[in-house]
Amino acid sequence: MLELAIGIILGCCALGAGMAMIAGIGPGIGEGNAVAKACEAIGRQPECKGDVTTTMLMGCAVAETTGLYALVIAILLIFLAPAQMVNILTSTIGSMG
């Protein structure tokens, strides 16, 4: 029974990490839009390439933030959560039995 419980914990942590990274879609679309518009702007006005590139990189970095939140959660779920959850499980079983 304990093996099953630990297996469920590990599997759900991995699933949760994978599902958290669905958030990667958002920054992908957003940054794609930003770069596309920057390309258009450079095509229209090649002389302000430097300014456009700097601003675009800044915007991309800010748009990336939500994706990075998801990444941090996924990393926590993979590296930290299983051990914690198993600890909680074993301690509760120990206190019960």
Place this chain on the structure above:
Amino acid sequence: MQEKTSRFRAVDALLILMIVLPILFGIVLQIATKPPSEGIAISGARIFFTIPFFFQDIPITESQVNSWIVVVALLGLCLYLTHGIATKTKTRRQHFAEMIVEKVTNMVRGNMGEYFTGFGPFIAAILGLSAFSSLMTLVGLYPPTSDINVVAGWAILVFILITYYKLKGGILHYMKSYCEPVPLFAPMNLVSEIATPVSMAFRHYGNVLSGTVISTLVAAALQGISAMTLGWFWGQIPFLQIGIPAVLSLYFDLFSGCLQAFIFAMLTMLYVSGGFPAEQYEKRRLRRSQKKAS
């Protein structure tokens, strides 16, 4: 052009040693203390030892030691670049140092305005520390920026600066800025205020860490593929691992590391100068000077 004396050369050599020796020390320390790992292992910073303290022990981790290495090496680099600096005789390194100072000063002045010109050294320090910390991966050391504690420390420092410059407009004005546009929004403004350092720390740390994780995974996958295609004996030769990880490293270590340093410095400048209430500050200063005059 005066002749370089032997003393000048000796000091030069010492300064170059000051740059190289910490990095060599880091590599030796890593070789000496890192346990041999089996297969892929993605782990955080190793703890060297802990200092007992009143309420909580202070662990001295790899990221701390590596950031000290970066600090000492950067100090050596700065001293080397400014060594033998003169008003007239211009050496190549003096030109380089002047170029760096000029670039940073122009960037600060362009982004923050005339009032914040004194921020140049701080921004340059953040840029250099962050960029060289991320570039530590190039010599195979643990990059301090992939530890959230290091980056969170910087972000908290920036947050204190932001709040300090916001308070320049008077404490009432600062409190009022939370009640924009209506007092009902105060909790949300508070959350967004706290989200600033959190997002700064997560952005920098997440980018560097994701680069490390992806490089490790790709290297492991290539090892698996080469072992699968060539059998157990010839597969020991890592023929697929030549070159392909280097392309990833070019992006994740060089480009991403320098870009994140630039973005961190840029966001620092924007937040600090954006939070500074210039009009209110001028008004207060005028009022104060009038009071003093009367």
